Amino acid sequence: STLFPSTTLFRSLFVVMSIYPWVNFSGTESPFVKVFAAVGIPAAAGIINFVVLTASASALNSSIFTTSRMIYALTDDRNYFHKLSRAQVPTRAVNMSVAIISLAVLLNGVLQGKVFGFITSVATTTFIVIYALVILAHIQYRKSLKSPLAADTFKLPGAPVTDYLILAFLAFVFVVLFMQTTTMYAAIGTIIWFIVLILWRIREKKQKK
Numbered sequence: 001s002t003l004f005p006s007t008t009l010f011r012s013l014f015v016v017m018s019i020y021p022w023v024n025f026s027g028t029e030s031p032f033v034k035v036f037a038a039v040g041i042p043a044a045a046g047i048i049n050f051v052v053l054t055a056s057a058s059a060l061n062s063s064i065f066t067t068s069r070m071i072y073a074l075t076d077d078r079n080y081f082h083k084l085s086r087a088q089v090p091t092r093a094v095n096m097s098v099a100i101i102s103l104a105v106l107l108n109g110v111l112q113g114k115v116f117g118f119i120t121s122v123a124t125t126t127f128i129v130i131y132a133l134v135i136l137a138h139i140q141y142r143k144s145l146k147s148p149l150a151a152d153t154f155k156l157p158g159a160p161v162t163d164y165l166i167l168a169f170l171a172f173v174f175v176v177l178f179m180q181t182t183t184m185y186a187a188i189g190t191i192i193w194f195i196v197l198i199l200w201r202i203r204e205k206k207q208k209k
Helices: 004-019 031-038 042-073 091-110 115-144 148-153 161-179 181-208
Strands: none
Touching (some): 031 042, 091 115, 161 181
């Protein structure tokens, strides 16, 4: 069931917060480790730390794999990253992925205790833009249809009203990000990043002409 992970997480958090007040947790430590240490089972805390580290390493490995393959797939033969090694591995894309991920280590030295919040804020702002583009694509799709009945192929209840409601909600969330320092920097950085991408795309179109 697709609800199983969410249900398991809810139960785990319910048990944790039943034992330990949620106001005493912070983003710098695992709530599970803190609970086990508080009830006098430090060995269990160590095991959880080991599980968390191995899970993080596995997730990192998966991210490097998928990101490097995506970079390779989104480029063409003229691009620097569209090159394979003798073992048919996109080495250049892998190295680029590793270099970007390694920035987290540098950020940890500059923004001690704030890296997690900053990175999640960057992900949040990026997903907001992606979801907004999906909705804009749906609006454009409906406008391009010759018959309203053809819109049933990709249904969205209440469209196009719901399209604009979703865009308004995403805009509201984006504005909220400017209310805190960490999220504000991430929001500004995302805006700059997409502006650079747009300018780069315009430059490529001019070169093709």
